[in-house]
């Protein structure tokens with residue numbers, strides 16, 4: 001860790017915004033002054049300027065019952081109206097909202113008027129299916145325009161969506177549907193991934209299968225199915241409904257009703273330190289305010305001329321805030337791409353940028369690093385000159401990748417915004433302002449105007465410049481999570497207990513301030529891994545591993561990986577009866593496949609090591625730090641607190 005930090009801090013390249021960019025930028029330096037002068041008044045102004053309220057709010061923030069915040073609480077609005085109807089009413093109905101590109105090369109342009117129409121129809125269908133304000137609707141779809149329409153139709157009704165990433169397994173889907181008590185599931189037959197149809201509906205059928213007694217089959221009344229993959233699907237009459245039959249037949253008349261600003265908008269599950277994913281809850285007015293504010297200012301959005309593209313899937317928070325809500329609230333034109341970056345050829349993304357003249361591009365470091373590996377000749381085969389701003393999100397971006405991104409993709413001139421935030425924060429918190437900040441490769445740098453963060457020691461004291469510690473948010477912010485679905489205690493415990501005397505939000509990230517006071521993110525300080533910008537919990541993968549009949553015990557660590565940031569590495573003790581009958585290689589393969597089936601391909605361990613023992617303290621706690629040393633090929637650290645100090649040499653020998 002120390003050498004990594006030294007390496008980062010020796011990075012001293014600086015990039016000032018291009019003059020012309022700075023002059024025309026949406027966000028100027030005075031934004032910081034305005035926020036500093038009166039933070040709440042500042043957010044109140046953003047909410048009024050960026051959104052349309054059916055009933056105005058009189059109070060910006062109610063923090064009388066921390067950590068349960070209420071923003072703009074007596075105001076009323078409709079989130080979908082803000083993303084759709086009002087743009088049509090303002091005469092922008094013909095503006096393209098979505099430039100959709102399917103993986104096989106089919107494409108569709110959807111205007112704001114068309115999307116508004118579609119969402120109204122879907123809202124009418126959902127109403128017919130019994131969906132009412134406050135009901136939960138699970139969405140399990142590929143990256144197709146219907147995914148966005150589904151989210152907005154649920155929001156339009158004041159209901160709550162729970163989008164589940166299409167790469168999650170039937171079991172993961174089942175757990176999420178069950179936890180939220182969803183009434184309807186919106187899915188597709190399948191979607192295109194890596195050149196072929198990847199089925200989705202069968203996973204829904206499996207998730208809803210009756211396993212006796214309780215379970216999602218008890219709450220889910222209907223499954224609305226988009227036809228996309230044309231793959232054959234099983235059908236449960238009465239429960240299953242084709243989108244292409246129901247939606248076009250529904251009326252396109254639908255008046256959006258206003259809901260309280262604190263009306264729940266969505267639940268999104270994310271991995272924590274325990275085996276059970278947390279349903280992070282977000283609400284309407286504050287979330288949409290910060291989504292629109294950050295999307296406009298961080299990405300310097302000029303909605304009349306820009307073509308924006310965020311490559312995230314709507315199954316993640318980045319897709320919620322920077323594909324669905326931020327861009328549509330701001331009336332942006334954006335690209336939506338269904339497939340993988342390298343199908344049918346390694347230049348697919350660059351071809352899309354060239355085809356649509358993308359001006360603003362937002363992606364994850366892991367993608368940039370894998371393109372670096374392939375080589376610059378691939379992007380250099382395309383015209384990327386339309387790009388004027390690049391963004392990065394999801395994990396620390398190493399300076400080498402940052403500089404490559406700027407040079408090869410950004411033509412050596414585009415500003416890069418490295419944006420730090422989380423599922424829980426709802427929207428960007430730390431980032432450069434592209435027309436203002438002199439950027440530093442590898443550092444997310446400064447909190448946005450209106451956001452207050454700090455780096456503190458274990459006791460919550462500010463560490464000062466040129467020192468490391470824990471990242472905290474010191475004051476409530478509009479798009480903050482409002483809770484964990486069904487578990488208010490876990491919400492308080494996870495985020496607020498550590499610094500309860502100060503009232504700080506504990507982000508779970510290590511950070512360092514450099515001598516200028518700029519913030520460098522150093523990764524998680526808990527048992528959460530970050531693989532390709534996706535959050536995975538060691539405990540969740542361990543419990544999947546021990547659920548396999550061959551496993552006696554398992555420990556999982558996140559080991560650094562050149563491309564994916566971190567990779568899942570598992571150490572597994574196998575039951576003797578299985579060891580007698582199977583080869584270690586065969587067992588390792590079987591366990592990798594098993595985890596992929598149980599949770600989803602993103603959780604598949606890079607390595608599974610079959611070992612005879614695990615390093616434990618005298619109290620029985622697994623010392624993951626030592627396993628990480630082995631996984632990263634380092635000399636094993638201090639083993640004196642182990643119950644059996646010899647165990648690490650045995651493990652090292654077995655791994656080798």
Ligand code: PRX
Pocket residue numbers: 270317318392393394395396397418419420421422423424444507508509521522523524530533534535
């Ligand atoms: O560790 C931080 C890392 O991703 C975590 C949040 O993951 P998730 O909720 O899945 O949201 C990802 C997309 C917002 C954080 O706790 N992280 C996110 N962005 C950055 C980052 N680490 C360093 N730099 C970033 N820009």
